[in-house]
Amino acid sequence: MKYPIYWVDAFARCVFRGNPAAVVPLEAWPEDALMQQIAFENGLAETAFFVRTGADRLHLRWFTPALEVDLCGHATLGAAFTLFTQLDQGGNRIVFESRSGPLVVTRRNAETLELDFPSRPALLLDAPSVSPGLLRGIGGAVPSVWLKVPAHFYYLAVFRTEIEVRALRPDFAALASLGDVRVIVTAPGSDCDFVSRFFAPGAGVPEDPVTGSAHCTLVPYWAAQLGKAALHARQVSARGGELWCELAGDRVKIAGHAVLYLRGEIVV
Secondary structure, three states, rough: EEEEEEEEEEEEOOOOOOOEEEEEEOOOOOOOOHHHHHHHOOHHHHHHHHEEOOOOOEEEEEEOOOOOOOHHHHHHHHHHHHHHHHHHOOEEEEEOOOOOOOOEEEEEOOOOEEEEEEEEEEEEHHHHHOOOOHHHHOOOOOEEEEEEEEOEEEEEEOOOOHHHHHHHHOOOOHHHHHOOOOEEEEEOOOOOOEEHHHHHHEHEEEOOOOOOOOOHHHHHHHHHHHHHOOEEEEEOOOOOEEEEEEEEEHHHHHEEEEEEEEEEEEEO
């Protein structure tokens, strides 16, 4: 079998920045095991697969090298970018059916795509309820606040300064020993509203370069802290990425750029 593949750097204006995602258009779904093997072979944080179900509707799934996930921002952005720029998608709106419900992507202009994702607010945790392994995993630095997203694996650790977030040296083995636990660390930004990093070694992604799904939790938190709905964010990983976000009721709008790095063919 042969499948087309596109490699897109999402939340970036140029290649080698942002978060790389593989995008694989399909005519029909293959076995899940094959998609997982392809994602493992690609070695990227996520590989997105989609099957068209209508003129502007598609079924979208995402796989890390280790497992299938229920929501992914940068690979959704990469899939929409691929459709608009490489596959002659008409109009300015795409609806992806997913494990997290319908996800709309709108083409704002020639450069910017906007994701419409569910909001996932986090709840405050008491410090004693945080495991020592979690604290070791993020490098031993003590955040000012710990929060957790109900019914999900996400923890949110809030620091006072951007410098502290940039200086973190996570112990990925310690985090991986906790299972599929995903940790967002964040602080106010020096030249934006807030910064973040994201660690998920239990899901096969030690540090994700730019994480759209994490902003489903970050945006409601910072909107409440800063008293405004529109927010400018940066993810301060080694590659770095930039996002323009807005809290809209129980939805989060996440906008960014993308750029094509590679297109080719998978032979399996």
